[in-house]
Amino acid sequence: MSTETKDQPIDETLVIESDSTLVESDVGQTSGAGLSETLGNRGKLRHLSRSTQFILCAALILGLTMTFVGNLVSQSIEDATVQAAAETGARYMENFLEPFVQGLTTSRTLPDETIQAIDKLLSETSLSTHVISVKVWLPDGTIIYSTNKSLIQRSFPTIELEQALTGRTVTALDDEIDDAAGGNIEDAFERSLSSPLYEIYAPLREAGTGRIIAIGEFYETAEALHREINKVRVKVWTIVGAATLSMLLLLFFIVRRGDKIIKEQETALRSRMQEQARLHSNNATLQRKVDAANREYARINELTLRRIGADLHDGPAQLLSLILLRLEELEDSDNGSSREVLDMIRRAGQDALNEVREISLGLALPEVNDLTLHEALVLLAARHEERTETRVDLELDALPGDVPVSHKICIYRFAQEALSNAYIHAGGKGQKLSASYREGLLEVQVEDAGEGISTEKPNVPGRGRTHLGLVGMRYRVESLGGSFNIESAPHAGTRARAQFRI
Structure with missing residues (x-):
């Protein structure tokens, strides 16, 4: 074939183009209100529980990851299945076609009897049940045999032919060959069949030397292969879905349990904080009362000291002053013995007066x-x-x-x-x-x-x-x-x- 669209199924190409169109349409419709919707969704997410937020994020991440893994595994299995079937068919067709092309070492055409023999094998043997079309190519891209006789001795450049000339077996799976997929004349007959096929390019070698003298191309029905691939896909996606769901459920229950523990601890902590705040408020109130009591005590104490100082000054001090004054009046007496006693009393009274005055002065603030x-x-x-x-x-x-x-x-x-x-x-x-x-x-x-x-x-x-x-x-x-x-x-x-x- 002359285009590279055979490297992937046509329906996958159509799906990709359709998805791209839908995405572009959605982007165009949501461009005006996207910001407000995003902010609204964020606000809604904040009110969800931690376990719900986690399961949503985990579902998104695991969903994307497992989708990628599932596609990768499915595609790998599909490629391996197609390649295995193609290599088996290629060996079968090499054994079928190589005996008829040995004359190409000296000629660029196949004899009519050889062409008739190939046609007879394709129509009268079991090959007709699964082989739809056969072509034989020269290395320069000229078709020397084809089920569609109108293509014989015509040349078409194909990438698959170049790859097969290196000794590789080239295969591609077409879910449904469509005229819209490419306008190549050389595969128009196969595309007109409108049935799932896979095509194989296999090198045909010269007996004894192993030199590639031609390329055999044939189209084989892919219905059985498709059924097998679909079965494998279902199994793969069932396993991937079950594993993803199991992981999500396990993670959800683990996170939910942790979320409950966190909520219980938050409730207990909030209760303790409220109790601490209440105790702190009570302590602050008591501290203010203690400070007020201390200040009141200090004030009352100072008033008491002032009163004591005033009482000492106005009471004992005045009496001592009167005693000393009367003693001075008695000093004029002529009795000598009484004079000494009076002097002693006067000195004691003077000392007592000085001490009372000193005490009252210290008490008075x-x-x-x-x-x-x-x-x-x-x-x-x-x-x-x-x-x-x-x-x-x-x-x-x-x-x-x-x-x-x-x-x-x-x-x-x-x-x-x-x-x-x-x-x-x-x-x-x-x-x-x-x-x-x-x-x-x-x-x-x-x-x-x-x-x-x-x-x-x-x-x-x-x-x-x-x-x-x-x-x-x-x-x-x-x-x-x-x-x-x-x-x-x-x-x-x-x-x-x-x-x-x-």
Whole structure:
């Protein structure tokens, strides 16, 4: 034959062309609404369960893969079946035709008796039941025998002939030869039969030398071969479909089980998160209540201290002042022995008055509402220096001006107690008050150069008040969410530090 359309069945060509037309038509119809439909489908897919989404994707991927595999296997089986049948038929036809073409070594035509003998074999033997047409070609493309006598001594170029001249057996399966498939005159007779055929080109060799002297072409009915191929296709597609369906079902149940486990875990996790959120809300509420209680306690404590200071100043201090005034009136008495007693009473009263005034002064807190933290610390250092006649080194960085009143009171009391301890236990040596504010962290520090606080001897005279003061300082600082730290070692001084996140 003169065209390459024989390499695949004509009906497959028609199907491919039809499918291509349908695809182009669908593309043309959906080009306007494709984007909106795609977005709508994506939105619908998101509401499906994970197992359903997975089975859809797996069905698409496995379907395409198994379709490719099925087509490949079916085509391979078909090619192998056709090739095997063609090689068997080619050997049969070689044995049938080669004895009649041995004279072509010296001639370019077949004798009439040879042509009649071939016609008789094709019409009177069993070959007529399955061999439809036979041609004998010279290597140059000239037909020297044909069932259609009008083709004898005519030349037609064919690719199959060139391939057969290399010693190969060339075959092609035609489901139905159609005039529209090609307008070749040399196969017009076969195409007019309108029946499934397969054609075979087989080299015919010279006896003894094996040289190719002609090419035999014959058309054989393909109905039985088609039935066998269709049976194989059905089996292949049944196996492929069953395997695909089994894999999809297995994957679906596995993914569905995992999806159920994930949903159960999500539900449990969501419940735990809600419980955590509820507990966190409760804790935050309790924390706000604790903070409010601490602030209220600090306020009440300061009011109590002020009242005690005022009571000491207005009560015992006034009485001691009156006692001392009356003792001065008795000093004019001439009794010498009573004068010494009066002097002793006067000195004791004066000492008691000084101590009461000092206590009331320490308890009385300045009005920090009207002072910044910087001003309050400067005032505290000045009062401490005046009361103890010692020096306090100040090292105050730029401090925020909007420190809450509760924090200012706490810092004032912390520094006051720390400086008092520095005077009592370090004799006021190396007293230093420093404060800094960096990246939201407010730090206040008091240090001295004394002997340090020994934790191994808490019962040493004078130590009890120190430990009690440290406990009070820690409580004050931590009640407002701050951190308290004290560093001390024998002969290394003491450093008390309070930090607040403001």
